[in-house]
Amino acid sequence: MSYVIQAKNVSRDFNVGESVVNALKSASLDVERGKLTILKGRSGSGKTTFINILGALDEPTSGEVFFTSRDGSKTDIVKLSNEKRDRLRRINMAFVFQSVALISTMTAYENVELALRLAKYPINKRKARALECLAAVGLKDRVSHFPHQLSGGEQQRVAIARAISHEPEIILADEPTAELDSASARIVVDMFKNLAHNQGISILMTTHDTAMMSVADKIYTLSDGKLISQE
Numbered sequence: 001m002s003y004v005i006q007a008k009n010v011s012r013d014f015n016v017g018e019s020v021v022n023a024l025k026s027a028s029l030d031v032e033r034g035k036l037t038i039l040k041g042r043s044g045s046g047k048t049t050f051i052n053i054l055g056a057l058d059e060p061t062s063g064e065v066f067f068t069s070r071d072g073s074k075t076d077i078v079k080l081s082n083e084k085r086d087r088l089r090r091i092n093m094a095f096v097f098q099s100v101a102l103i104s105t106m107t108a109y110e111n112v113e114l115a116l117r118l119a120k121y122p123i124n125k126r127k128a129r130a131l132e133c134l135a136a137v138g139l140k141d142r143v144s145h146f147p148h149q150l151s152g153g154e155q156q157r158v159a160i161a162r163a164i165s166h167e168p169e170i171i172l173a174d175e176p177t178a179e180l181d182s183a184s185a186r187i188v189v190d191m192f193k194n195l196a197h198n199q200g201i202s203i204l205m206t207t208h209d210t211a212m213m214s215v216a217d218k219i220y221t222l223s224d225g226k227l228i229s230q231e
């Protein structure tokens with residue numbers, strides 16, 4: 001099996017005044033390439049703490065996080081220099097969050113195009129790529145809409161189009177469906193599964209919504225900072 005992320009015995013302690021919160025306790029997890037992996041658990045169980053470490057947005061107190069690129073090169077992202085870690089995050093990863101941060105004065109198309117510009121995507125291919133990504137999330141006829149002219153689910157799909165635009169290897173999504181109704185949430189999760197299986201983009205998402213579980217290829221459950229099961 002081919003893994004894009006392998007986390008080994010990852011712990012994260014937060015110092016709060018005199019006390020220490022052990023938010024993550026020696027957690028190990030693998031994200032298989034081209035699969036939809038779900039990290040679930042109650043509020044406060046450590047999901048955001050863990051996904052932020054896996055996405056190199058935060059550093060663990062101890063443990064290792066390996067990232068294996070499509071070309072087969074494997075690195076421990078904890079040991080990378082800040083510069084290399086930024087680069088890995090910018091080029092190989094993409095993030096989708098609970099609240100959709102689209103630029104309100106830009107259309108759906110312009111939001112995606114901006115991401116391509118920031119990723120230094122070849123200038124002559126940006127337009128086609130932006131339209132292709134919006135079509136991939138089913139928004140072909142919404143490209144000229146501004147965020148306030150789109151439903152919450154459609155806005156999240158623009159955020160997904162933006163996330164996939166620079167052809168990342170993995171999307172890390174922290175509660176991407178939390179603000180959506182159940183029908184829109186299902187569309188987003190089905191879309192993730194489709195991206196994973198048909199475009200080989202690995203997906204790791206957190207959720208506490210048990211209705212999502214049937215779609216996952218693999219489910220890890222966190223409880224009080226510990227991984228208690230995988231199925």
Ligand SMILES: Nc1ncnc2c1ncn2[C@@H]1O[C@H](COP(=O)(O)OP(=O)(O)OP(=O)(O)O)[C@@H](O)[C@H]1O
Binds near residue numbers: 014015016045049
């Ligand atoms: N920066 C921080 N400083 C101190 N404690 C923190 C910090 N971040 C998180 N924690 C604590 O770590 C634990 C795990 O928090 P985390 O945000 O990872 O949970 P979560 O599973 O994402 O919850 P939710 O479903 O509510 O988003 C909580 O007890 C939280 O209070």
Ligand SMILES: [Mg+2]
Binds near residue numbers: 049174
């Ligand atoms: Mg969280």
